[in-house]
Amino acid sequence: MTHGFYNNPIISTWSSDFDKDKTHIYFKKLFHKYGSVLRVKFPGQPTLVMLSQPEHVKTILQSSMDNPVRLPMESLKKARYQDAYYDKKAGVVGENGPEWSRVASILRPKVLRPDNVHQYLPQVDQVALDFLHRRLRETPADPGVCLISLNQRLGCLDPSLPTGSGPEHVIAAARDFMTAIKECETGSKLWKLYPTKMFKQLQKSMDMLKETCNGVLEEIESKMQTKLEENPGARLTMVEQLLSQRDLSRKDVITFMIDLIPGGTDTVSNNRSTMADMAAVILYLLAKNPDAQRSLQKELDRVLGDGAAPLTPHHLNQFSYLKAVVKEANRMDENEFEHHEQFLPERWLRHRPYGTIHPCASLPFSFGTRMCIGRRIAEQEIYTLVARMLHRYNVEWKHGELERPLKYVFSPAGPLKFTFIDRQIK
Numbered sequence: 001m002t003h004g005f006y007n008n009p010i011i012s013t014w015s016s017d018f019d020k021d022k023t024h025i026y027f028k029k030l031f032h033k034y035g036s037v038l039r040v041k042f043p044g045q046p047t048l049v050m051l052s053q054p055e056h057v058k059t060i061l062q063s064s065m066d067n068p069v070r071l072p073m074e075s076l077k078k079a080r081y082q083d084a085y086y087d088k089k090a091g092v093v094g095e096n097g098p099e100w101s102r103v104a105s106i107l108r109p110k111v112l113r114p115d116n117v118h119q120y121l122p123q124v125d126q127v128a129l130d131f132l133h134r135r136l137r138e139t140p141a142d143p144g145v146c147l148i149s150l151n152q153r154l155g156c157l158d159p160s161l162p163t164g165s166g167p168e169h170v171i172a173a174a175r176d177f178m179t180a181i182k183e184c185e186t187g188s189k190l191w192k193l194y195p196t197k198m199f200k201q202l203q204k205s206m207d208m209l210k211e212t213c214n215g216v217l218e219e220i221e222s223k224m225q226t227k228l229e230e231n232p233g234a235r236l237t238m239v240e241q242l243l244s245q246r247d248l249s250r251k252d253v254i255t256f257m258i259d260l261i262p263g264g265t266d267t268v269s270n271n272r273s274t275m276a277d278m279a280a281v282i283l284y285l286l287a288k289n290p291d292a293q294r295s296l297q298k299e300l301d302r303v304l305g306d307g308a309a310p311l312t313p314h315h316l317n318q319f320s321y322l323k324a325v326v327k328e329a330n331r332m333d334e335n336e337f338e339h340h341e342q343f344l345p346e347r348w349l350r351h352r353p354y355g356t357i358h359p360c361a362s363l364p365f366s367f368g369t370r371m372c373i374g375r376r377i378a379e380q381e382i383y384t385l386v387a388r389m390l391h392r393y394n395v396e397w398k399h400g401e402l403e404r405p406l407k408y409v410f411s412p413a414g415p416l417k418f419t420f421i422d423r424q425i426k
């Protein structure tokens with residue numbers, strides 16, 4: 001039986017069996033019942049169309065390439081529109097249409113360029129090594145992203161950070177900013193009528209981040225000038241390249257730097273970094289699948305040796321099994337995968353031992369012109385962290401099943417009770 005789109009009922013998420021933690025299971029049932037195209041109504045949002053066929057996803061993404069539209073973060077947009085500083089420009093997460101295109105067309109090529117992202121690898125590696133000492137402590141803001149957006153390590157992982165220190169203020173502002181966006185986007189919408197406490201928190205924290213970014217950028221600009229005077233051909237960092245774009249104002253850069261902070265954060269469910277969630281789920285799946293863990297460690301030993309040298313792009317390029325592990329941990333649509341009930345990273349290896357995979361069968365970062373702009377930054381962080389951890393430790397899970405509801409990515413629902421055992425590096 002074919003299911004014409006307009007013949008399909010509108011599914012409402014007011015429905016009693018809708019569980020926001022198990023959306024993929026809920027929608028799977030609906031796809032089974034109504035076919036591969038669903039119309040869904042979330043309260044207070046425009047009607048959404050959900051697709052289950054990768055070929056349909058590809059068609060839609062390709063046909064919307066020229067004008068990709070996404071629901072903007074409305075509270076962020078309103079806060080920016082009310083602040084004269086932003087000249088009624090809300091940045092890539094707040095805008096669609098020509099204003100999104102104006103900034104995105106300049107930002108995306110720079111931010112997604114692998115060699116620009118690789119410039120931060122030594123610091124990201126150092127963050128990962130420090131993280132090993134702290135063992136997956138939850139951090140409110142993602143330390144690696146702050147490293148790039150604020151061009152400095154904030155010391156989120158440093159337990160001895162003194163109260164009232166400069167970095168602590170910035171961390172607090174980033175935390176307040178993310179909490180406020182989460183509350184305003186998912187909680188009561190009274191802020192649309194008057195400035196609620198959370199909306200004021202959003203404005204205040206954004207002001208603080210604006211001031212910080214402004215100060216940081218002033219410093220970068222003056223250092224860049226000296227650098228270019230000494231060597232006109234010097235290689236510019238990603239942020240320096242953005243500052244040098246004639247069609248991008250300093251305000252555009254600051255807006256973008258602030259957008260990077262919630263960019264890597266799941267504002268829908270918690271204030272933890274999406275990457276911390278993703279890394280935890282990867283560790284859990286490796287702990288539950290010792291064969292895959294051993295295959296990964298074999299690759300890490302071959303590529304990293306004793307692990308004493310800093311991580312380089314050359315190392316990252318050789319991590320084919322690690323990349324397959326990350327893809328396997330994030331895949332969803334069961335119908336598309338042979339032996340879908342098993343954790344088989346091998347299926348993603350170049351020779352595709354378990355059959356071909358449609359390029360749109362699994363898209364955690366989306367695809368096309370509006371694909372996640374932080375994708376390469378996120379991937380570099382995940383690869384670095386998982387590589388460093390699994391190279392140094394065997395990871396075990398001695399408890400029952402860890403629930404992993406689908407939020408922005410699959411996310412652990414319970415405490416992370418991993419056992420790490422030092423390994424003999426071969």
Ligand code: HEM
Nearest residue numbers: 070092260263264274364365366370371372373374377378
């Ligand atoms: C595992 C981590 C991450 C996942 C799964 C993820 C996923 C996504 C997805 C699905 C989108 C929407 C794409 C679309 O509308 O088609 C998106 C957009 C975005 N992401 Fe990420 N993301 C992650 C990490 C990051 C990080 C680390 C940053 C910042 C450094 C970031 C910054 C952004 C921004 C700014 C946008 C909006 C881009 C635009 O609308 O032009 N993301 N992300």
